[in-house]
Amino acid sequence: MAYAARIFNHSKKLRQTHNVLRDRAISLRWFTTDAGPSVDKIDGISRPRPLGIVPGDKNGFTPSHQSINGSTISAVRMNKGNGFWEARKVHAPAIGMLYKSQPQNSVRSFSTNTGFPPHQEIGMPSLSPTMMEGNIARWLKKEGDKVTPGEVLCEVETDKATVEMECMEEGYLAKILCGDGSSGIKVGEVIAITVEEEEDIAKFKDYTPSTSDAAPAPEAPSAPTPPKQEVSEVPVTSAEPKASKPSTPSSGDRVVASPLAKKLAEDHNVSLSSIKGTGPDGRVVKADIEDYLASHSKEVLKAPKVDSTTSSPLDYTDIPHSQIRKVTASRLLQSKQTIPHYYLTVDTCVDKLMELRSQLNALQEASGGKRISVNDLVIKAAALALRKVPQCNSSWTNDYIRQYQNVNINIAVQTDNGLYVPVIRDADKKGLSKISEEVKYFAQKAKENTLKPADYEDGTFTVSNLGGPFGIKQFCAIINPPQSGILAVGSAEKRVIPGIGPDQFKFASFMPATLSCDHRVIDGAIGAEWLKAFKGYIENPETMLL
16 A cells, blocks of 8 residues: 555656656757757667666666767666656757757756756757857746747847747746856856746755766865864964965865856956855855955055056956857967968959949939949859859868859958858849848848848858948958858059050059968969959949849
């Protein structure tokens, strides 16, 4: 009767376990944060498989393991006493849904924290191919709210845009671990907890995501004891104990801190051992770091005045890096270090181009359309030149050169947050009016920081124009990997050129254009051939309309 009553009390958990363990119900998906194209991979299994169970140990708990791509998964264990099944968290570099040009769901896993009911950990998802970490802009749900599949949980600031993160399953939001404004959250790091039952919400009030904190806890009291004994053995010299005490924190207990507090302390070169935590069990939280920094700044202000005879201190302001600047810096550094750049420059006469532009703008104004800029014509000419010389519309890989059939032109847009490169897809097949509309639309979205990954992914070539907006005469741009070429456009200027007769001359406007090439893909003759085609379209713009 005792066993029957126990089984009856845990029938609900047993039913949930059956859903978790039923045959062919669980499959894993792997994602990567590399800058290359995202590819779905199922880790070493051709189809979903149930997680196995093996005979238990003396306590009745037995893990079942599966090794996938070198990452061990402790799958399931069972307590024979009460019939409770428990699913363990997957230990892998990152697990979740791949992002493919639209927001995907977050990383989730079962947790085995002792004393907590069954729950799910929601991790920071990878929302773009280049995303390494993200920020929480704001939560649209609060703790205790019921969530259903498809509902937006929060807004995540990625390296290039702000993306909505949707809920995967039905349940209740029990705990938010990274609140509004949290920054520097690594991909896969736990940001929230959900539960299936509403009565379980209150049990996660003091929940912390660190699974390693529970193990070192009993060892903490024993570690500091040897230093204290050494100090008591030498009571005569008071200077020696004082000198030995600062070394105790570094050799004794490790400081327990939240991920955000660790990141903030690292950014400001603050030692966690010098800060007293106010969180659960003495955990150092973000507020502790901020209080320390605030008090430290006050101490600096109270410092004695510098003698007027000495030089005044350097005055400066530290501006935090935005996500887009971090990613741009990383990719451009990779580009200059790994891509063999070389540069080709031509001067293009733009007199006929300016004349055609005036005629087209008169027609656009009459029909209520948007005005066409010189940059729109440059984009069209570059796209047609890529179609004529497809070798420049390619990317390098270690095994082959990938030549693209689509001509997708990225355009460089400077904003207060950093440099964005929205893409004009199939630019060679679109008219000038359509290109002009898309350029203005994406430039506005970039300035508002509302670009989606689909707005800047899959470009095959880039155009950067610093001539028209800024009057830069000529410059050499850095290739945007994995592309193999980028065109840098300077400003047009009037020059004196020879006329028909020996004593005659005339004025003409010339615009310099510099092509940066990846020498692994584009040989010098191929790059020159592309510039020749580009120059032909610029100097004879009517051919672009054929």
